[in-house]
Amino acid sequence: MIKKKDSRYFQEKQTLVASIDIGTNSTHLLVAEINQDLKSFSIKFTDKSTTRLGERDEEGNLTEESIQRALVTLKRFKEYCKSNGVNQIVTAATSAVREAPNGQDFVRRVLDETDIKIELISGSEEARLIYLGVLSGMAFEDQSYVIIDIGGGSTELILADKRDAIALTSAKVGAVRLKNDFLNKDPINIERSNFLTTFIQGSLEPSVRKIKSRSNGNKPLSMIATSGTATSLGNLILDDLGESKQKMHGYKFNRENLQNVLGKLIKMPVSQIKKIPSLSERRAEIIIPGALILNTSMEMLNFNELTISERSLREGLVVDWMLRKGIIKNELNIQSNIRKTTVVHQASKFGVDKKRSEKVIDIAFQIYDQTKNILHTDNDSKAKEFLWAASNLYNCGKYVNIGSYHKHSWYLIKNCELLGYSEAETNIIASIARYHRKTLPKKRHESWQNLISKEDKTLVLEMSLILRLAASLDQRPDKVISSVQIKLQGNIIKFELVPLNRNHDLLLEKWNLRLCGNVIKDLKNLDLKVI
Template sequence: MRRYLLPFSTPVPRFALALLAYHGRMSRFRIETQTMPQSAIKNFPVIAAIDLGSNSFHMVLAKADHGEIRVLERLGEKVQLAAGIDEERLLSEEAMQRGLDCLRRFAQLTSGLPQGAVRVVGTNALREARNRSEFIRRAEAVLGHPVEVISGREEARLIHLGVSHTLAAAPGKRLVVDIGGGSTEFIVGQRFEPLLRESLQMGCVSYTQRYFKDGKITPARYAQAYTAARLELMGIEQSLRRLGWQEAVGASGTIRAVGLASKGGGIGNGEITPEGIAWLKRKTLKLGDVEKLDMDGIKPDRRTIFPAGLAIMEAVFDALELQRMDHCEGALREGVLYDLLGRHHHEDVRERTLSALMERYHADPEQAARVEAKALSALEQVADAWGLDDDWHRELLSWAAKVHEIGQDIAHYHYHKHGAYLIEHSDLSGFSRQDQQMLALLVRGHRRNIPKDRFEEFGDEGVQLIRLCVLLRFAILFHHIRGTQEMPRVQLQAGPKSLDVVFPDGWLQANPLTQADFEQEAEWLSRIGFVLSVR
């Protein structure tokens, strides 16, 4: 289970010492965190978070030690996945190989970890690539752990979570900006709670490909990149300003490089300011070529993307009228790490998200609870026979039972289709895109025709999804009366493409509506080659 770590009423005094062994030396990282109960992480003493970014891939390996997070290893490599996406939005084989080679090195540290102890997330480059499924399949084969592609706003939530756990708690609101390779995230939050999350299609790698591909830096090209960023920002700058903030924090390599390069030029102590940006802009344009950007704070592997990142940084400062931004080491990977821990404790952001969804669309919570309980009870009876014994099977079935009726708030006619659309196209905190697609498909298939071809798009998992859909439909039919009568215990027996439902003797004859429901259900299931027998 994934948990969103929220502040308690008491202060958060703990911090973790991170032992960074990759370079053979000790390094300290201050990570402010809430105490994690040992029961929450006893099954996974070592965990890992991997961030498949558009510019770099990063991994954090950590362990829980007496309720604290102790970082064991931090690895990062420039992969520039976004640079391998062509005009048809296809990821090149060369870019895939760069990513897979990096993941093979990461896999040496994660290969022994059990399922559930590693979370791998892909961001904008994989959101954009039309052939992402090919890369994901090969990456999962290398890592031995699932890869999920997250939405821009989910990425923003996780970035804010990582920053909130890395910096000391401060009064008031905080603006967090993360300039990535393919997208830039903006969050206004207070302590651990994000109040506004936005993701824009501008990044240092994608803008480099568009405006500085040959490495030449001219005032005209820089102005084009700056203007493009300002145009992107126009849609969100008023919303951000309306909320306001007391401090601004940047969480990316681009922002760190701008701060360090400014410091190297004698401006400030690593913070980003309008004066530092202006000085860097003049110097960058004077040099005129990325190969000449030999400045303190700009690593050789960042020179090619620095002008684009600087143009975006200047646009952000101008649009939001910022006077100062400080850099924070914590970002997406730290947020993923804390979110992973949360899956094994009592509070899960996904549960909060679904509760809000049910409330927004006026779903009947009592009916949802009845259907959920029956669906999970049915799952216990057939889990072994149908191979539905993974945690995600139970979670997905539970979620679908909760929200299967939300489409009725749009219209009763075809409400299952309305509900599926809402789930697939909403920004649902805590859910990956695949989570949402699978959940939407269960809601879409919970009544009338089952779209078999849509299930088959999920490959081998499609068979398991159809079986979960059958269990959901069974639970809904079982409670068609909506709790107005006491329901009997039933026995379920499952075959590869069959389900046998055994009611107590005489009960069906005494309840002809339920009997008719199941007879009709048998007809619907027969259309996908599934046999339902009721006696």
């Protein structure tokens, strides 16, 4: 329940919350729109500036130059929020500010000059917020995860599952800190690389020991990496493998991929690394120490593969705000319906008629349940979940244009933010929507080429056929079909449409369903009979 004192935030139709993450290397802004009904949020705007607060004077204080960079950035962020109707700003400063002797002076100065109140958070609190951010954007299975966030001044390692954070740790080793303290010459030689690896191992040892002591040996364990280091390395690995550019959220790579890229980077001077298109100039300066931290962490924790999350501290600040305001009750509530919530949100954003979608889903599920080993071969209901998502979104292309809307639907689904779904799963959902009408897939179609495996293509063919049949029966705003009865007799598949009441002759529905006969014949070699 929303606390009474906080009800003012929700009196207007749109509730916007901004989070500002003041880090060692960069300062980030995120603006999120809160959906009270779905108990979720969507990201409306992001921005960042390289403020380099990790640059210190001889006494370890934040330099005046870095403070000025931060103030300019924060004033700009504040003006954006003010101009765009942001209701609340939540701000956190991490290792650079919390460790500096003049960190509190910086916090007071920001408040005086910008009216932004900064929360100076501890390493464990930073880890907790990172966990909340990752939790809001990935569907956790019934297992444990180690989350790693490599920042400029610290590295957070978190052991968690979908219910709670089991261990929250923070080590004083980060990409900027290593670069400033140890990397004055380039390219670095093998001796320097080995020294850095040993230093990182020593710095991470307490965190790793805590993670290992609290992990359940009988429970599967996977690694998730978040931060600019992880996403930058993901893009470099894509380039190294010759793969086409894709979203980093949900992207997986293994340690061998990482080591191949790291080996090449170490041999390059920074001036050459800065020429790599996917790296910003500042990221190029710290990518090697960041990669060394990630590689060492994977080795110490015995991980051969990890998954990238693009959500982290900034999103965690928004989730924490929602928890404090009573919009969501606990961490498990974030995870309970993450896939459902994101699909429903995207459908609403693109103006999909919810009532009609629910009708189509009902019919599609009736067809699915009655045609196992006839129209589909799904044994674990995984395809049914994709069918549900596609049935919610197949009409979203009408937001662009009614003509060829199935193609527009494919593009919108493929490029929108479907939290909890991997890129491969998003491509499946988009392709089911793409092929629910008109022609069947062709080799030249980008939507067909994007499907990774033969199994994925079979799934798309079968679920798009079911969606095609269900959508063909959606001819009126109101519900007129009570049920669909399906029987297989020889090579004839019979569909009997049962009206909701006797006044419905269902002529429109029967005529449109018969138009699907050629596709059923082509895909399943069955003749369609409509009763």
